[in-house]
Amino acid sequence: QLPEQENLVYFNIKEQRTQFDINRDHTAFWLPGDYDSQEYDYTTSKLTEIRGLMSTAVTPNVSQSPFSDTGVQTALMLKTVDSLYINLHEAALVEYPCMHLELDDNTLIFESHLTPDAIGNKGYMQSPRSTPWRTVIASDNAADILMSRITLNLNEPCTYEDTEWIKPVKYIGVWWEMITGKSSWAYSDLKSIQLGETDFTKIESNGRHAANTTHVKEYLDFAAEHDFDAVLVEGWNQGWEDWFDNSKDYVFDFTSSYPDFDVDVLREYAKSKGVRLMMHHETSGSSRNYERHMDEAYQFMVDNNYNSVKSGYVGNIIPRGETHSGQWMVNHYLYAIKKAAEYKIMVNAHEAVRPTGLCRTYPNLIGNESARGTEYEAFGGNNPDHTTILPFTRLLGGPMDYTPGIFEPDVSQYNPGNGSKVRTTLARQLALYVTMYSPLQMAADLPETYKKHMDAFQFIKDVGIDWDETKVLEAEPGDFITYARKEKGTGHWFVGRTNDEIARTSEISFDFLDADKRYIATIYSDKSDAHYQTNPKAYQINKFVATSKSELSQYCAPGGGYAISLTVADSRRETRGLKKL
Amino acid sequence: QLPEQENLVYFNIKEQRTQFDINRDHTAFWLPGDYDSQEYDYTTSKLTEIRGLMSTAVTPNVSQSPFSDTGVQTALMLKTVDSLYINLHEAALVEYPCMHLELDDNTLIFESHLTPDAIGNKGYMQSPRSTPWRTVIASDNAADILMSRITLNLNEPCTYEDTEWIKPVKYIGVWWEMITGKSSWAYSDLKSIQLGETDFTKIESNGRHAANTTHVKEYLDFAAEHDFDAVLVEGWNQGWEDWFDNSKDYVFDFTSSYPDFDVDVLREYAKSKGVRLMMHHETSGSSRNYERHMDEAYQFMVDNNYNSVKSGYVGNIIPRGETHSGQWMVNHYLYAIKKAAEYKIMVNAHEAVRPTGLCRTYPNLIGNESARGTEYEAFGGNNPDHTTILPFTRLLGGPMDYTPGIFEPDVSQYNPGNGSKVRTTLARQLALYVTMYSPLQMAADLPETYKKHMDAFQFIKDVGIDWDETKVLEAEPGDFITYARKEKGTGHWFVGRTNDEIARTSEISFDFLDADKRYIATIYSDKSDAHYQTNPKAYQINKFVATSKSELSQYCAPGGGYAISLTVADSRRETRGLKKL
Ligand SMILES: [Ca+2]
Ligand SMILES: [Ca+2]
DSSP states (O other), rough: OOOOOOTTTTTESSOOOOOOESSSEEEEOOOOBBSOOOOOOOOOEEEGGGHHHHHHHHOOOOOOBOOTEEEEOOOOEEEOOOOEEEEEEEEEESOOOEEEEETTTTTEEEEEEEOOOOSSOOEESSSSBOOEEEEEEEEHHHHHHOOOOHHHHOOOOOOOSSOOTTTEEEEEEEEEHHEEEEEESSSSOOOOOOOTTTTTSEEEEEEBBBOHHHHHHHHHHHHHHHOSSSSEEOOOOOTTTTTTTSSSSSSSOOSSOOOTOOHHHHHHHHHHHHHHEEEEEEEETTTHHHHHHHHHHHHHHTTTTOOOEEEEOSSSBBTTOOOOOHHHHHHHHHHHHHHHHTTOOEEEESOOOOSSSSSOOOEEEEEEEOOOOGGGTTOOOOOTHHHGGGGHHHHHHHGOOOOOOOOBBBBTTTTOOOOBBBSOHHHHHHHHHHHHHSSSSESSSOOOHGGHHHHHHHHHHOOOOOOOEEEEEEETTTTEEEEEEETTTOOOOEEEEEESOOEEEEEEEEESSTTTTEEEEEEEOTTTTTTTTTBOEEEEEEEEETTTTTTTEEEEEETOEEEEEEOOOOHHHHTTTTEEO | OBOTTTTTTTOOOOOOOOOEOOOOOOOOOOOOOOOSSSOOOEEEGGGGHHHHHHHEEEEEOOOOOBTTEEEOOOEEEEETTSOOOEEEEEEEEOSSEEEEEEEETTEEEEEEEEEOOOOOOOOEEEBBBBOOOEEEEEESSHHHHHHOHHHHHHSSSOOOOOOOOOEEEEEEETTTTHHSSSSSSSSSSSSSSOOTOOOOGSSSSOOBHHHOOHHHHHHHHHHHHTSSSSEOSSSSSSTSSSSSOOOOOOOOOSSOOTTSSSSHHHHHHHHHHHHEEEEEEETTHHHHHHHHHHHHHHHHHHHOOOEEEEEEEEEEEBBBOOOSSSHHHHHHHHHHHHHHHHHEEEEEEEEEOOOGGGGGTTTTEEEEOOOGGGGGGTTTTTTTTTHHHHGGGGGGOOOOOOOOOOOOOOOEEEEOOOOOOSOOOHHHHHHHHHSSSSSSEEOOSSSHHGEEEEEHHHHHHHHHHHHEEEEEEEEETTTEEEEEEEETTHHHHHHEEEEEEOOOEEEEOOEEEEETEEEEEEEEEEEOOOOOTTTTTOOOEHHHHHHHHOEEEEEEEEEEEEEEEEEEEOSHHHHHHHHEE
């Protein structure tokens, strides 16, 4: 904390020179340092190799501002030559620019590098003021990094008195069909529209607009049938024709729907089905415009029975010159969360600054993207080891809306023009519900696809989203992670294993289970010939009886993994005929 | 208008190269071109002298960004070597950056120079879009420039259906005592405060805080006694301790009063007196913060019976890198006006971009400052010819809240530490109510001072603020202007003459008066020994009978002028004993 001092009341941060002396040429799991984007694949390399690998690490993105050939992001995961695991991050990023790290690759010292504003300043300060924490987590056990709560705990306790309105959400959404290119967000194919002037009722739909009343009802039906809490609908509101890459200030108003999306009908239909609609506020980075409409937008949600919103900040920030991770936007994101709380609205912000544990203080921040999520599987793919690193990095700051559950890995099945392949096996898609902690979990694929795999879909229906207990069973960044979690209320356990591109065998013990209980273990695993590239859908489902004495040796395909549900067996009859694990 | 074209939908303006080929080395009445400030004295020079005079013309200001040694502002007034009067300006500045002019002093061509944004762009456009008009007004009669309505007429007609709530306002205010330094805006002498955290009820006042309940009641009493519509109160709200020059984002909330300003008591007191309180929203240039609080601030006004607001943008703009005259802020000012209209609130914006006739379309923009106003008389003074130029320049775009009526020209009488002298005679202060057109007129001096000069104050009480007819009787930019205006409703005429630093005699005919009426002419004029520097308070008041045949030869002191009220005499008795003019 910077105390108020006679000559230090208002001041500008020119640079904050926190140094992390790494000393030796350890291995880093790093993302290119960037003021705007975190949506990169991880590069695993020696520290001295960062400079040489930077140009390939910086893959194209819609808004990006890398700042140095040796600049990397936090949370930065390191593994030393003598197998010590070290994590560098920050906590409680409030009213301050986001920190990156810049490596001096001669001395092997990382120095903090703050995000500048439009005129190059790095933080406007009034003392007394606490600056964000800089954290170092170190252990010779990788699992300790995953289990560390230091980032959350360095944040202030919950600031809300009433938190009854904040609840975990399992949802589906009108989303993947647009991400893959099968459908469109936009109602029409116009090149340019003007909100309030373009009369969409006089314009014909392009025929690919997914967010239409009939189609949304199908999603609501599916959600109701399978006990989902909510249905996200993207592309419901006017403005998607020209929202992107035009630096358009007044780009959305967040309350005007396209003519084929009937707000009233869908509100009542959702109510009748006991399912919530989930709001979508894409801002296109136009932060002033969003703030101008925010009260009306949130009120519109309340009036129409929405209680959660996915917000997005795709593209360059307006005001121009500001970036996603500068003090200006850090202030904005928190403003949006606090104001949402006034309306009892939960926020899942995408493309926002990477989280630093603020969800402890503001638990209506139920999710963030702020890293390369599943959407990139339809934009060329994520590295197969991606989900073996994210829990060591991105997830330390808070839950991620990774949107797992893709059952059709061949994107061209939805859009012949899109040759992307989802670079995981189907079994691993299930594992992610356990390995990627979030109180907000999506089943991201299309209902029509789930209907073809109802046996595997059963796991998504069953899996918990709120937990009493968490164990890390196996963990090595870049290679694999196996989690076990006990569901709040039911006492059921769920296990998930994510594996990198190498075939491996997972060896776990079930000693975390209650010693006096018997469980039905349903194992969703890769078949022996499964492979994320050539045979991703080869999964098998087997049932066993499990106790705290059980052990498992489970094959994981390249890019594979497995998921297990362990439900408490109340009677012998339930487990009759099942082998013991 | 730029039509929508296949390859011109969204685009950036890099520069707009409108040229005005002036051709010869004429005389210009110019202000330094500046992205942030218009609060300069005019320099009168040949065009070729601009470069050499620029450094002295750019006097210090709290936020200033001059951009070129030959850059000047519009409206630019020119007088050619053969006595043609030419004015260059723009009209209907909407969603576009403000235009300045840059002189090529070899070719004597002015080229438009747009205000850039934080990253150097000059305008984000979506076709079809109308760009602001560029205007040239020329006449061999200077009065024609003053009478031109081209700037207003190039704006769209009034956009409001109901305008009943927009009314002229004559007001006094808790203001000049702070401007002079006699009193303070701030409640305390703390160096730093935090809104919502600093508990002002536990802090003692500094004893100089003018916006306190008792004192404001005195102003309300005076306003009621002398038929003013409103009392402006500045410094009523928390935040004045550290509002300036700290780039403080959350600087005011516009609803939290200091503990000695009782909103409820004053609301009721003002009501009981039939006087309105006028709101003050100083933003400190923190535009995001203002927009965040705007709805609450306007609602607070409605709830407390305020119907007009003086807003201010002192200091550098936030977002940093933006300036007062760029597209970002041009958008903001209009947003504030439109939103005010939703609450039926009239806006008088200070330090906003120079007006371009928008008050035609949005008549609740009842005033602007946007030039060097009377406040500078307490900051060292304005040039004596200042008010002989403003009507040729600044006022073409809309009314100016010049805040005339200073009766105590020796500022040290209020604040011994302030050696400023108001650089006009008292008689000329009266003339400004007629020469500086505005439906919003302030009597800017202190009630205690007016009480010492109730004979002269009578003119301020009498003078109209809403007019049926306007005549320019004499006009020469930089030297003098004499206006006659007929008050709406009453049929009374008022004459005002402002004079530069040279003693002159004004020669006017009263042929504008109704031929069949007799008028009581009350002439408020400089005594023969009056002088703006040495004897500014030497005024005299004489009454005559006037008709359309009357003529007047009236001496004007250096920095002086005169004001005349011409009230219709209904009977012979009223004019008994008065000489004929
Ligand atoms: Ca690996
Ligand atoms: Ca002169």
